[in-house]
Amino acid sequence: MIDGCAGGQxxxxxxxxxxxxxxxxxCLGAGPKRLREFLDDLGPEEAxxxxxxxxxxxxxxxxxxxxxxxxxxxxxxxxxxxxxVSVLVRGSSGYPRDLVEDHEAPAVLFARGDASCCNGRSxxxxxxxxSATPYGLGVASELxxxxxxAGVVVVSGLAAGIDTAAHSGALGARGAPALxxxxxxxxxxxxxxxxxxxxxxASHGAxxxxxxxxxxxSPAWWFVVxxxxxxxxxxxxxxVECHAKGGAxxxxxxxxxxxxxxxxxxxxxxSAASAGTNALLVDGAAPVRDTGDxxxxxxxxxxxxxxxxxxxxxxxxxxxxxxxGRRQAPNPVAAKxxxxxxxxxxxxxxxxxxxxxxxxxTALALEQLADAEQAVIERxxxxxxxx
Amino acid sequence: xxxxxxxxxxxxxxxxxxxxxxxxSEQGLPGFMIVGLPDAAVRESxxxxxxxxxxxxxxxxxxxxTVNLAPSGIKKGGVWLDLxxxxxxxxASEQLPVRCANGKAFVGELGLDGALRQVPGIVPLxxxxxxxxxxxxxxxAAEAALVAGGKIRAASGLxxxxxxxxxxTPWDKVVHGERAAPLPQxxxxxxxxxLAGRRALEVAAAGEHHLLLVGPPGSGKTMLATxxxxxxxxxxxxxxxxxxxxxxxxxxxxxxGGFPERPPFRAPHHGATEVALVGGGTAWxxxxxxxxxxxxxxxxxxxxxxxxxxxxxxRQPLEEGVVHVSRARSSADxxxxxxxxxxxxxxxxxxxSVAGACRCSDRDRARYTRRLSGPLLDRFDLAxxxxxxxxxxxxxxxxxxxxxxAAERVSFARLEAxxxxxRCNSELxxxxxxxxxxxxxxxxxxxxxxxxxxxxxARGFHRxxxxxxxxxxxxxxxxxxxxxxxxESLSLREARATLLVEART
Numbered sequence: 001m002i003d004g005c006a007g008g009q010x011x012x013x014x015x016x017x018x019x020x021x022x023x024x025x026x027c028l029g030a031g032p033k034r035l036r037e038f039l040d041d042l043g044p045e046e047a048x049x050x051x052x053x054x055x056x057x058x059x060x061x062x063x064x065x066x067x068x069x070x071x072x073x074x075x076x077x078x079x080x081x082x083x084x085v086s087v088l089v090r091g092s093s094g095y096p097r098d099l100v101e102d103h104e105a106p107a108v109l110f111a112r113g114d115a116s117c118c119n120g121r122s123x124x125x126x127x128x129x130x131s132a133t134p135y136g137l138g139v140a141s142e143l144x145x146x147x148x149x150a151g152v153v154v155v156s157g158l159a160a161g162i163d164t165a166a167h168s169g170a171l172g173a174r175g176a177p178a179l180x181x182x183x184x185x186x187x188x189x190x191x192x193x194x195x196x197x198x199x200x201x202a203s204h205g206a207x208x209x210x211x212x213x214x215x216x217x218s219p220a221w222w223f224v225v226x227x228x229x230x231x232x233x234x235x236x237x238x239x240v241e242c243h244a245k246g247g248a249x250x251x252x253x254x255x256x257x258x259x260x261x262x263x264x265x266x267x268x269x270x271s272a273a274s275a276g277t278n279a280l281l282v283d284g285a286a287p288v289r290d291t292g293d294x295x296x297x298x299x300x301x302x303x304x305x306x307x308x309x310x311x312x313x314x315x316x317x318x319x320x321x322x323x324x325g326r327r328q329a330p331n332p333v334a335a336k337x338x339x340x341x342x343x344x345x346x347x348x349x350x351x352x353x354x355x356x357x358x359x360x361x362t363a364l365a366l367e368q369l370a371d372a373e374q375a376v377i378e379r380x381x382x383x384x385x386x387x
Numbered sequence: 388x389x390x391x392x393x394x395x396x397x398x399x400x401x402x403x404x405x406x407x408x409x410x411x412s413e414q415g416l417p418g419f420m421i422v423g424l425p426d427a428a429v430r431e432s433x434x435x436x437x438x439x440x441x442x443x444x445x446x447x448x449x450x451x452x453t454v455n456l457a458p459s460g461i462k463k464g465g466v467w468l469d470l471x472x473x474x475x476x477x478x479a480s481e482q483l484p485v486r487c488a489n490g491k492a493f494v495g496e497l498g499l500d501g502a503l504r505q506v507p508g509i510v511p512l513x514x515x516x517x518x519x520x521x522x523x524x525x526x527x528a529a530e531a532a533l534v535a536g537g538k539i540r541a542a543s544g545l546x547x548x549x550x551x552x553x554x555x556t557p558w559d560k561v562v563h564g565e566r567a568a569p570l571p572q573x574x575x576x577x578x579x580x581x582l583a584g585r586r587a588l589e590v591a592a593a594g595e596h597h598l599l600l601v602g603p604p605g606s607g608k609t610m611l612a613t614x615x616x617x618x619x620x621x622x623x624x625x626x627x628x629x630x631x632x633x634x635x636x637x638x639x640x641x642x643x644g645g646f647p648e649r650p651p652f653r654a655p656h657h658g659a660t661e662v663a664l665v666g667g668g669t670a671w672x673x674x675x676x677x678x679x680x681x682x683x684x685x686x687x688x689x690x691x692x693x694x695x696x697x698x699x700x701x702r703q704p705l706e707e708g709v710v711h712v713s714r715a716r717s718s719a720d721x722x723x724x725x726x727x728x729x730x731x732x733x734x735x736x737x738x739x740s741v742a743g744a745c746r747c748s749d750r751d752r753a754r755y756t757r758r759l760s761g762p763l764l765d766r767f768d769l770a771x772x773x774x775x776x777x778x779x780x781x782x783x784x785x786x787x788x789x790x791x792x793a794a795e796r797v798s799f800a801r802l803e804a805x806x807x808x809x810r811c812n813s814e815l816x817x818x819x820x821x822x823x824x825x826x827x828x829x830x831x832x833x834x835x836x837x838x839x840x841x842x843x844x845a846r847g848f849h850r851x852x853x854x855x856x857x858x859x860x861x862x863x864x865x866x867x868x869x870x871x872x873x874x875e876s877l878s879l880r881e882a883r884a885t886l887l888v889e890a891r892t
Contacts, residue, residue: 131745243746347774348878349583359586360862360871363878367833380601380772380881 019087021048023080024073026108026212028064032225036090036107044089048073079214083187085110088208096208102232102258106210112186112198113206117177118153118233122302122311124294125155125234125255127227127248128162128241133273134345134378136241137165139265143238144169144178146291150311152298154178155233157226158194158207162240162248167197177205181230183223185211224250231255235301235308238288239264242276249276252285261301263288268344330368333357337365338374338384345381390478390485393492394471395515396463397508399672399712399719400636402515407468408455409475415451421472423456426464435497436473443501443546448480462716464671467506470495470522473545487552491540492516495524501545507638508671510534510631522548528561533631533646572617572649575790577610580780584611587771587879589793592618593800594812594857596850597705597727597766599690601882602773604737608730611773612686615728616652617790619684620798626682629722633678651683657692661700665710666721672712677704677723690731691755698763701727705766729767731759733885756886768813768850770882800860812857817849824852829870837877842884851876 021044026035028051037058038047047056054062080087088095088109097119099105109115124147126140144154144166154170156163158180170178180201186209198207210229211222227247231237231254239262242248255262263286267274281287286297295311302308329335340354352362366382369375376385390409395402419433441447454472456463471493477483494512496504503524506512513521513531520538523531528541541559542548550556578585584600588611591598600608622630627646634641634651641647655664655676662668666675677685687693704710708724734747735755747755764770777784804811807823815823826834834851837843843851852868854876859868 131747347583347772348881349581349772349774352582353580353777359582359878360858360875364871364874367874367877371833371836377881377884380883380885 018044018089019092020073020077021045022089022108023076023087023110023212024048025051026110026210027072027076027215028067030064032104032106032210034058036105039090039107076212076214079187079212080110083112083213085112085186085213087111088115096233099229099232104228105232106229109208109210110186110212111206111208113202113204114177115179115206115208117205118155118179120307120309121151121153121176122298122308123153123155123179123234124298125230125237125251126162126166127157127230127237127239127251128166129243129246129248129273129276130159130161130163131243131273132161132165132241133271134381134383135267135271135343136162136265136273140165140240141169141172143240143265143288143291143294144171145173145175147294147311148173148175148178150291150295151176151309152295152311153205155181155230157181157183157223157230158198158201159183159223160194164194164197166240167201171197171200171204174204179205179233180207181226181233182207182209182211183226184218185209185213185215187213188216188218223247227251228254231258231260234260235305236261236263236294236298238294239277239280239285241265241267241271241273242280243272244275244279246276252280261286261297263294263297265289329374330372331365333361334365334368334372334374337362338369341369341375341382341384343384345378345383347381351382388479388481390475390488392471392475392478392488393516393519394468394494395492395512396465396467397511397636397671398717399666399721400511400632400674400678401719402508402512403461404515405463405468405471406457407471407475408457409472409479410453410455411448411476411479412451412453417449417451419452419454421454421456423454423459424462425456426462428466429456429463429468432466432469432472432497435469435499436476438499439469439497439501439545440473440476442499443544443549445477445482445545445549446480448476450480452476452479465506465508466496466504467494467508467512469497470503470524470545473497474548477549483549483552491520491522491552493522495522497545503543503545503548508636510635513539514632525559528559529645530631530635530640532561534628572790573614574617575614575788575793576786578607578614578787579784580776580787581607581611581773583771583879584773585787585793586875587769588612588615589618589797589861590854590857590879591615591726591728591769592793593797593861594768594804594853595726595810596768596813596854596857598729599764599767599770599882600728600730600773601733601770601885602730603732603775606773606775608773609686609688612654612684612688612728612730613652614790615684615686615726616650618794618797619650619726620794620801621648622646622650622682630682633674633681633722637674637679639679651680652686653680653683654686654688657687657689659693659697661697664697665700665704665712665723666719667712667714672714672717672719672721674721675710677701677710677725678721680725681722683725684728685725686728686730688730690729691735691758693758695758695760698758699760702762702766705763727766729759733772759886764883764886765846765850767880767883768854769879770886771879772882772885796861799863800857803860804857812853812860815853815856820849820852824856825867826852826855826873827867827869830855830868830873833870833873833877842877847880851880854879 050056051064052068054065090107094116140162147154148170153176156166201207227250231251237255239248252262264277264280265288329338337355340351392407395404496506505526509527509531513535517535522540525541525543532539539561541561551558630647653676664675704723710721710723712719734752736747738745855868855872858872858875
């Protein structure tokens with residue numbers, strides 16, 4: 001096993017040759033499995049030399065020989081330094097401890113922030129669709145915040161939609177660190193709007209990727225292999241919203257073959273974005289209504305694991321939202337409009353039809369309810385605020 | 388001998404007088420030359436004029452003929468000058484006495500058999516020549532008579548025309564243009580449900596606030612938009628003339644013939660180019676769709692499919708009501724005061740407003756909404772989300788309110804606006820908003836809260852007050868604008884949020 005010397009926090013991440021050569025090996029374009037074979041018995045520098053000479057056991061036909069150029073080492077070193085990325089070789093000190101023994105663990109990880117922050121903590125992956133509904137985004141963000149507050153590391157994929165909502169929730173709670181797993185290189189991550197989120201994550205947790213910095217492109221299979229890392233890192237995988245054939249199901253599959261518990265948030269049977277999650281529930285996934293459900297599931301999962309700190313649920317966070325004490329609407333008309341609202345977003349037209357008032361009266365009542373925080377408008381759709 | 392014949396050519400939506408001078412000389416080789424910056428179409432008229440004269444039984448003079456088109460500095464295009472050239476040749480070759488052409492102007496295209504053919508732009512041409520008798524082809528005499536009254540002389544062929552000029556036979560009878568027979572209008576009672584959409588349409592018609600409809604396919608965007616002309620007040624005589632001019636200049640006939648009664652409605656396909664939309668072109672500066680919808684409605688369906696540059700070319704006409712079309716050789720001001728209705732899907736697949744049904748990637752969605760630049764989006768005072776109507780509404784629902792009732796409220800609101808000295812509330816000057824749109828304390832407080840929370844920008848604030856004024860006028864709520872009207876105006880622009888959020892990702 002290689003004892004890499006990249007700590008993770010240092011501004012000069014690539015001090016030792018092992019890390020430099022490991023990074024260069026990752027640039028050869030081999031799949032994750034082949035890359036592990038390259039590094040199985042040899043150190044990075046030896047493996048590099050053996051490949052260059054065409055003598056590596058894992059490359060009997062010398063396919064990679066032509067690709068081994070010493071300029072590549074300097075090139076990737078510079079790219080890593082430019083984007084402040086440290087190179088973590090499997091088993092080195094900064095490498096996430098619980099990932100080392102996974103049968104598909106990445107041989108090399110490129111990390112921003114401190115990837116070892118998740119050692120010794122319970123971890124939950126929150127995954128889901130990119131085209132989420134306001135319902136899904138809200139639940140993901142609540143789960144992210146609730147879990148982070150309870151000291152759970154939230155792992156997600158930095159994609160748009162559910163991933164972003166979960167991460168934003170977790171970061172907003174200022175609780176446990178959070179971990180992002182990219183499916184692209186650090187400096188070419190898509191979409192660009194995620195760059196800010198990635199920066200925040202790196203300062204309060206870590207962002208890791210298997211793809212060396214400076215590698216362009218984002219083929220679909222990168223995201224599929226990324227999903228196995230999320231599954232391998234998690235004690236529980238929570239699917240928030242997912243279409244019938246959504247990409248999040250790759251994570252579910254990877255979790256299932258590792259024996260990681262899968263939970264799903266139920267959704268409306270009419271919503272296409274919940275078709276995948278509802279199907280998971282039918283197949284026996286644990287239902288998740290709130291943070292409390294995830295925490296009880298987590299409790300069972302980590303009971304047998306030594307050295308994992310127990311989550312600290314906030315007082316009352318496991319309970320269902322309290323009924324009773326419902327606030328009064330500002331006036332009788334507003335009360336009528338409030339009765340016409342529910343948690344599913346509705347267009348103004350629908351609200352008008354449901355409550356049978358004129359457009360002007362309904363609009364006024366909705367504005368009053370919005371001021372009293374009893375109604376919210378998101379993207380032009382009205383609903384009740386989440387309790 | 389020299390003949391000088393009055394005529395005119397089209398430039399934008401206006402006529403420009405042109406004098407066609409023909410000189411017949413005994414000296415030099417026989418021939419026919421046109422000078423004075425003719426374009427290809429005008430040069431071709433030499434052959435048409437020659438054939439038309441010969442087949443109408445006249446002689447083609449065996450002299451050197453020089454035609455000059457004065458003023459010679461401007462380029463002349465189009466087919467209007469065939470007839471004046473033929474008359475000029477007849478006068479110069481002394482086959483027609485000079486006095487017959489005096490005090491008259493001629494406009495028309497010739498066929499090889501001497502027939503007079505219809506030409507585009509007869510309305511502005513007749514208007515500019517109306518200080519004399521204008522001889523035009525019979526087929527467009529009725530249109531010309533709308534602006535030049537009894538001074539129109541019509542003929543259907545060159546031979547008859549010469550006879551009539553010499554007062555041997557009477558001119559063709561000109562049917563004096565009347566107002567067009569009202570065409571059947573689409574009625575709002577066909578629209579089931581869609582309360583917000585109907586209301587937005589009414590507010591748009593009353594205050595001429597530009598309206599954006601956002602909704603999935605099948606939610607009735609086009610259905611609503613096509614019913615807007617039925618809500619607008621009928622055209623006044625001045626407006627009808629302006630519409631006639633623009634349509635005639637584009638070579639189009641107003642549906643029904645005669646003066647248009649209803650505001651025009653234009654719905655160009657999203658493949659339209661910038662020139663097709665704002666006007667331009669090489670032959671003469673042809674008015675575009677914005678000018679054809681002058682005093683009426685321009686409906687842009689599938690707004691997200693129009694190229695961004697084409698949409699942005701609308702910004703200036705929307706602001707000023709006029710398009711300045713400038714080309715290297717010439718420029719023209721074309722009228723373009725129209726009510727803009729845009730319709731678009733919430734995202735490329737169109738299902739974005741149904742929970743979870745949309746599978747567009749963020750990039751596709753951003754690209755789709757980015758077509759609509761911020762400044763153009765700002766011009767839409769009203770933006771409404773539509774959803775597909777309920778099945779019950781379609782099957783058993785009672786018909787909606789007819790257009791007539793809504794049109795009545797609209798015309799009342801227009802009267803209120805006229806009392807403030809403007810045509811409609813969207814034209815209220817910023818300086819008098821405080822005075823003309825007084826707010827109740829509750830309404831002011833509501834607006835202040837929305838301004839503070841960033842829902843409303845400073846520009847949006849002023850636009851919203853005009854909309855609130857229109858709503859108060861429609862409701863006959865009196866001079867002071869209340870909280871309800873303000874809340875309604877806020878609700879009628881909520882779809883903006885959908886597009887703005889998408890555009891930012």
